[in-house]
Amino acid sequence: MQTEIELINLVKAGDMYAFQRLVELNSGKMFAAAYRILKHKEQAEDCVQEAFLKVHLKIDTFNQQSTFSTWLYSVTVNVALDMLRRNAKHSQCSDYDFDQLSTPESNGPEKAAWISDIGGVTEHAINQLNDDVRVAFVLRHYEERSIGEISEMLKLNPSTVKSRIFRAVQRLRKTLNSLEHKVGEYETVD
Amino acid sequence: MKQWTEEDLILLFYGELSADQANQLNEVLARSTAPSRALRAQYEALKEALGPSLEFDVPAPSSGLNDRIMAAVNVAECDKQERLRSIVTVEPEADLSVFSRVSQRLSDWFAIPRGQNIKSAFAFTVLALIGIFYLGRWSADPVSMPIVTIDKQEVDQQGPRSGQELGRRVLLTNVSAHIESGQRLLTLVSNGGESIAQDIEPRRQMIEDLISFNRLYRRMAEQKNDAMLVSVLQQMESTLLEINHTSGDVADWQSLQRRLADRDLLFKLKVVDNKINRELI
Numbered sequence: 435m436q437t438e439i440e441l442i443n444l445v446k447a448g449d450m451y452a453f454q455r456l457v458e459l460n461s462g463k464m465f466a467a468a469y470r471i472l473k474h475k476e477q478a479e480d481c482v483q484e485a486f487l488k489v490h491l492k493i494d495t496f497n498q499q500s501t502f503s504t505w506l507y508s509v510t511v512n513v514a515l516d517m518l519r520r521n522a523k524h525s526q527c528s529d530y531d532f533d534q535l536s537t538p539e540s541n542g543p544e545k546a547a548w549i550s551d552i553g554g555v556t557e558h559a560i561n562q563l564n565d566d567v568r569v570a571f572v573l574r575h576y577e578e579r580s581i582g583e584i585s586e587m588l589k590l591n592p593s594t595v596k597s598r599i600f601r602a603v604q605r606l607r608k609t610l611n612s613l614e615h616k617v618g619e620y621e622t623v624d
Numbered sequence: 625m626k627q628w629t630e631e632d633l634i635l636l637f638y639g640e641l642s643a644d645q646a647n648q649l650n651e652v653l654a655r656s657t658a659p660s661r662a663l664r665a666q667y668e669a670l671k672e673a674l675g676p677s678l679e680f681d682v683p684a685p686s687s688g689l690n691d692r693i694m695a696a697v698n699v700a701e702c703d704k705q706e707r708l709r710s711i712v713t714v715e716p717e718a719d720l721s722v723f724s725r726v727s728q729r730l731s732d733w734f735a736i737p738r739g740q741n742i743k744s745a746f747a748f749t750v751l752a753l754i755g756i757f758y759l760g761r762w763s764a765d766p767v768s769m770p771i772v773t774i775d776k777q778e779v780d781q782q783g784p785r786s787g788q789e790l791g792r793r794v795l796l797t798n799v800s801a802h803i804e805s806g807q808r809l810l811t812l813v814s815n816g817g818e819s820i821a822q823d824i825e826p827r828r829q830m831i832e833d834l835i836s837f838n839r840l841y842r843r844m845a846e847q848k849n850d851a852m853l854v855s856v857l858q859q860m861e862s863t864l865l866e867i868n869h870t871s872g873d874v875a876d877w878q879s880l881q882r883r884l885a886d887r888d889l890l891f892k893l894k895v896v897d898n899k900i901n902r903e904l905i
Contacts, residue, residue: 450694450697450698450701453694453697454690454694457690457693457694457697458690461685461689461690461693462685465682465685465689466682469682469683470680470682475683475685475686476839478685479685479686479689479692479836479839480839480843482685482689482693483689483692483693483696483840486693486696486697487693487696487697487700490697490700490701491700556677556678556679556680557680557681560678560680574638575638575674575678576680580640581638581640596631596635596640599634599638600630600631600634603634603670603673603674604630606673606674606678607669607670607673610673610677
């Protein structure tokens with residue numbers, strides 16, 4: 435079993451099987467990161483494909499000062515951000531209607547649907563965050579990248595990254611508090 | 625004494641405080657004074673908010689994603705090799721003598737990686753034969769020594785042109801094979817009876833692969849500004865997605881068959897495939 439560094443050196447020497455191995459090892463993680471940023475499965479797949487193309491093209495410039503994983507995340511996140519900017523020109527984010535979460539009056543299918551909708555609300559609350567704030571939060575919270583790594587990936591000052599994460603947490607807590615209030619209403623009805 | 629804020633609590637939660645600061649804050653949180661209790665309550669609320677309630681499910685990527693990535697990388701690698709070959713075989717100066725041209729070819733021979741030098745070898749052999757021919761004539765008739773003239777542009781462009789042609793043909797062959805697979809599937813759907821859902825079920829994996837590769841070829845056609853191919857591949861992609869998402873309901877399949885007939889997609893695919901095959905011939 436070859437280590438990541440060995441695989442990278444083989445890729446630098448032109449070994450396509452080594453590159454395929456790197457793709458197999460990392461594509462899932464990169465897809466998850468891209469999906470959380472882009473919120474769209476097909477676009478996330480396109481993003482991962484483009485990121486690996488860039489990585490293959492620039493593998494000679496990878497100097498192993500940062501880890502391969504950080505570099506790969508960096509490329510993927512920046513491709514995803516470019517795609518977000520392109521998408522922003524063509525589409526507008528629809529506002530979620532929180533009134534849809536009116537509490538059901540009885541048990542049964544309505545209740546099940548309502549409970550399943552709560553998960554959707556959490557996801558939507560994250561998606562409602564401003565792109566810059568959301569990307570920083572997603573990288574810290576879900577991808578477990580340190581603030582130092584995020585600032586390196588996004589080419590931002592660490593204090594800017596921190597401030598974006600703080601804003602994300604505050605916005606999410608506000609949304610989740612509103613959800614908690616709805617759950618309280620539901621329990622009263624039940 | 626430091627006033628701890630919610631931002632410090634967030635940094636503590638994510639393990640981003642320095643070891644000293646984290647120890648100090650943990651000590652404060654462990655105390656039983658009123659401000660510590662309030663801070664602890666605040667931290668508990670934060671942990672709850674950022675805990676499991678923030679789950680964000682990510683769907684599984686398409687099973688053919690890795691293949692698609694590797695196909696794109698292989699195509700890019702072919703393009704790179706072609707560009708490299710064209711750079712290596714273009715001569716830097718317009719007025720090189722026969723001798724310097726032959727020297728240049730010799731140095732190119734050694735500069736090009738093994739496996740890419742067939743075209744260069746051919747060009748070099750042609751040059752050497754021409755050289756031997758004229759050398760023979762010169763030695764036979766010293767009075768009328770000919771001036772060697774070689775169509776330099778023709779010799780230079782032979783390598784890259786052939787290389788690009790080869791890459792394009794490989795790509796067109798792949799696209800043609802892809803379109804033919806799509807045609808077979810769409811024919812099956814168009815002609816399917818009541819058992820269509822059962823017929824399609826074992827082919828789900830193949831459909832997903834077709835969708836993945838269709839997107840790859842569509843993007844490549846977009847880059848090459850081939851509007852006709854892009855349009856047909858777009859229609860094929862949306863139809864493949866519909867097929868992939870259609871359930872076992874016969875009415876849904878019948879509706880899909882009607883839409884397929886309205887779009888004339890099979891005919892369009894046939895036209896595009898014929899065009900590609902004509903280009904290949």
